[in-house]
Amino acid sequence: MVDLTKIKDGVVGGEVDEVGEMVKKAVEEGQEVKKILKEGLIAGMAIVGDKYERGDFFLPEMVIAATAMKQGLKILSPLLKQGDIESAGTVVLGTAKGDIHDIGKSIVGTMLEGAGFMVTDVGVDAGPDKFVEAAKEKNADLIGISALLTTTMVGMEDVIKALRGAGLKARVMIGGASVTQEFADKIGADGYAPDAPSAVGKAKELVKN
Amino acid sequence: MSKPSINFLSQNEIESIHDGSLKVLERTGVKVMSKQALDLLKKAGAKVDYVNERVTIPRNLVEEALEMAPKAVKYAARNPKYDFVLDKKKSHFCATANPPLMIDGETGECRYSTAEDIIDCLVVADYLNHVDMVWPFGTDLNVPGPMLHILDMYTALLHTGKHFEGDTVTTAEAKYQLEIAAAIVGGKEELKKRPIISMVICTISPLMLDGGMTDASIEYARAGVPVVIYPMPAVGQLSPATMAGTMVVNTAEFLAGLVIQELASPGAPVAWAPSCGTVNYKTGRRKWSPESTLMSLGVGQLARRYGLPTQRGGLGSSSKLLDAQAGYQKAISLIPSLLLTPDVAGGIASLGPGTCLEIMVIDNEIIDYALRYLEGLEVNDDTLALDVIDKVGPGGHFLGEKHTLQHFREGWMPEITDMETFEVWQGKGSKSIAQIAKEKTREILATHKVEPIPQDIQNEVSKILKKAEAELL
Numbered sequence: 001m002v003d004l005t006k007i008k009d010g011v012v013g014g015e016v017d018e019v020g021e022m023v024k025k026a027v028e029e030g031q032e033v034k035k036i037l038k039e040g041l042i043a044g045m046a047i048v049g050d051k052y053e054r055g056d057f058f059l060p061e062m063v064i065a066a067t068a069m070k071q072g073l074k075i076l077s078p079l080l081k082q083g084d085i086e087s088a089g090t091v092v093l094g095t096a097k098g099d100i101h102d103i104g105k106s107i108v109g110t111m112l113e114g115a116g117f118m119v120t121d122v123g124v125d126a127g128p129d130k131f132v133e134a135a136k137e138k139n140a141d142l143i144g145i146s147a148l149l150t151t152t153m154v155g156m157e158d159v160i161k162a163l164r165g166a167g168l169k170a171r172v173m174i175g176g177a178s179v180t181q182e183f184a185d186k187i188g189a190d191g192y193a194p195d196a197p198s199a200v201g202k203a204k205e206l207v208k209n
Numbered sequence: 210m211s212k213p214s215i216n217f218l219s220q221n222e223i224e225s226i227h228d229g230s231l232k233v234l235e236r237t238g239v240k241v242m243s244k245q246a247l248d249l250l251k252k253a254g255a256k257v258d259y260v261n262e263r264v265t266i267p268r269n270l271v272e273e274a275l276e277m278a279p280k281a282v283k284y285a286a287r288n289p290k291y292d293f294v295l296d297k298k299k300s301h302f303c304a305t306a307n308p309p310l311m312i313d314g315e316t317g318e319c320r321y322s323t324a325e326d327i328i329d330c331l332v333v334a335d336y337l338n339h340v341d342m343v344w345p346f347g348t349d350l351n352v353p354g355p356m357l358h359i360l361d362m363y364t365a366l367l368h369t370g371k372h373f374e375g376d377t378v379t380t381a382e383a384k385y386q387l388e389i390a391a392a393i394v395g396g397k398e399e400l401k402k403r404p405i406i407s408m409v410i411c412t413i414s415p416l417m418l419d420g421g422m423t424d425a426s427i428e429y430a431r432a433g434v435p436v437v438i439y440p441m442p443a444v445g446q447l448s449p450a451t452m453a454g455t456m457v458v459n460t461a462e463f464l465a466g467l468v469i470q471e472l473a474s475p476g477a478p479v480a481w482a483p484s485c486g487t488v489n490y491k492t493g494r495r496k497w498s499p500e501s502t503l504m505s506l507g508v509g510q511l512a513r514r515y516g517l518p519t520q521r522g523g524l525g526s527s528s529k530l531l532d533a534q535a536g537y538q539k540a541i542s543l544i545p546s547l548l549l550t551p552d553v554a555g556g557i558a559s560l561g562p563g564t565c566l567e568i569m570v571i572d573n574e575i576i577d578y579a580l581r582y583l584e585g586l587e588v589n590d591d592t593l594a595l596d597v598i599d600k601v602g603p604g605g606h607f608l609g610e611k612h613t614l615q616h617f618r619e620g621w622m623p624e625i626t627d628m629e630t631f632e633v634w635q636g637k638g639s640k641s642i643a644q645i646a647k648e649k650t651r652e653i654l655a656t657h658k659v660e661p662i663p664q665d666i667q668n669e670v671s672k673i674l675k676k677a678e679a680e681l682l
Contacts, residue, residue, distance in 0.1 A: 058490035195492035
């Protein structure tokens with residue numbers, strides 16, 4: 001029988017293929033899907049988060065661990081029943097209209113998934129309509145908007161207006177090189193985070209309320 | 210004069226980076242999000258996948274582009290006394306600030322820039338003898354997006370007589386910027402001869418060229434106005450976690466941009482601004498480091514091999530204060546990078562996450578020291594001074610000698626650096642360099658007058674701006 005702690009260790013060590021194989025085998029062996037998720041994947045990510053806080057792990061370890069976790073989750077997802085998976089929340093992420101920079105957003109997305117959020121990425125150069133459509137379709141709890149350029153940062157306000165105009169109550173979080181808390185407050189965003197790791201904490205805080 | 214200089218990568222190492230970049234272009238290729246550019250590349254024999262906007266570039270196109278690119282590029286200025294040439298002989302300096310944030314030297318706040326901040330910075334830049342050109346100092350967030358880059362340029366040209374280099378992200382912006390610059394300098398042909406502006410095209414590492422910027426750069430190429438190709442990979446994040454790999458990504462992106470420029474307009478003036486960054490692995494943000502200076506120098510050696518002008522290195526600091534950290538970071542990142550004479554080094558006015566008005570006089574002083582250091586020294590009969598040594602003899606002194614009178618002014622004299630005894634310093638008010646910098650800044654703002662653009666030209670530009678607003682807003 002696959003030892004679930006080995007799956008946990010594999011996530012921590014960022015062993016993408018091995019985690020995938022072990023999860024597949026554990027499923028084939030008839031181990032409880034919910035248990036594999038909780039004791040293998042989620043437990044692994046909890047350790048990763050802890051190591052990051054303590055300064056032992058950095059972004060490269062976080063990202064590769066989250067990738068390993070997702071590899072396992074890919075196999076489990078179709079098998080999980082409604083209510084089995086306690087999602088931390090549903091998030092729609094995108095880079096603002098006119099902007100094609102996406103690394104910040106992508107890392108935030110990967111880390112949110114690692115933290116148990118369901119993430120839909122509407123991609124780059126995304127206008128307000130794209131955000132609204134995805135938010136409606138996924139019944140999103142949280143919208144994340146990213147922009148690197150100052151010229152595209154100003155378009156974030158349009159997204160917020162469009163969401164409110166459509167009657168959507170999802171919280172909005174923003175980020176980007178030139179974004180500050182002051183700007184977030186000015187345009188009516190609910191939250192701001194200066195980098196991907198703190199974005200996860202902020203996301204958790206925002207969906208709780 | 211024998212000048213200090215540095216070459217630390219061997220010829221083999223430089224060739225490996227060059228060869229590696231050619232391999233990347235041939236095997237991996239780049240994504241070019243401009244149909245215009247893809248058409249130019251296809252026509253020249255590159256293999257183009259229009260659906261994915263991917264192109265692989267054969268080395269013969271690179272070699273032809275390197276051949277065609279001019280080895281000296283002129284940067285002119287509204288005030289012709291500030292014209293200069295990028296010809297690898299001398300370093301010039303750019304105020305490359307960090308819009309849209311300001312670090313307010315008076316209040317210590319980090320806030321968004323205002324229109325007044327931008328003008329103050331331009332006036333001080335116009336005054337300082339070591340500022341040769343400027344980038345936008347701030348961003349007026351009240352200006353509508355489509356007009357921003359056009360107005361950034363015009364505001365700068367209004368408030369300084371020096372060369373302006375900015376962002377241009379669409380064809381329309383490029384057309385209006387070029388039209389306004391031509392109006393100021395006396396026509397399109399004059400602008401080609403004396404380009405008072407240049408534009409920066411930032412790649413998106415790894416290996417991507419933005420559509421709007423590429424199209425804009427093609428407009429500039431056709432107008433004969435310089436384009437600076439500015440790759441910005443980041444070790445471990447936007448390029449491999451090794452310096453050489455990052456330098457390869459930088460070079461490949463540059464060469465792709467260069468090929469497009471030379472295909473659009475053979476002989477187009479281009480400069481290379483290799484920015485090889487490092488990141489804080491905790492947060493993913495770019496960070497100051499010795500590695501970035503090292504990589505910039507290494508790429509500088511490769512640029513020498515190509516014979517092309519570079520804009521690289523400079524005064525970087527992550528401090529948020531006019532303090533010791535700002536001082537040491539700026540000085541130790543500037544001086545090594547100057548040892549291989551970049552045509553333009555940047556960083557004046559940058560401080561941490563934003564722009565700082567008051568730090569400019571400190572930047573100016575650091576550059577002044579560096580330039581004297583780089584001048585080197587002369588060894589000849591006169592400077593060996595054997596006759597004077599003999600004349601003065603043991604126990605004498607040299608202060609009254611004619612030889613001393615002839616030479617003593619060659620010694621470096623600081624503008625703002627305090628070197629007094631404790632008592633004298635105390636007597637003058639025990640001032641910190643931050644205080645001195647603030648006072649000097651206020652003095653410059655109170656007394657320096659920038660030569661204005663003649664009213665008739667301003668009127669002409671107003672008409673062009675109205676046309677731009679009508680089209681773009």
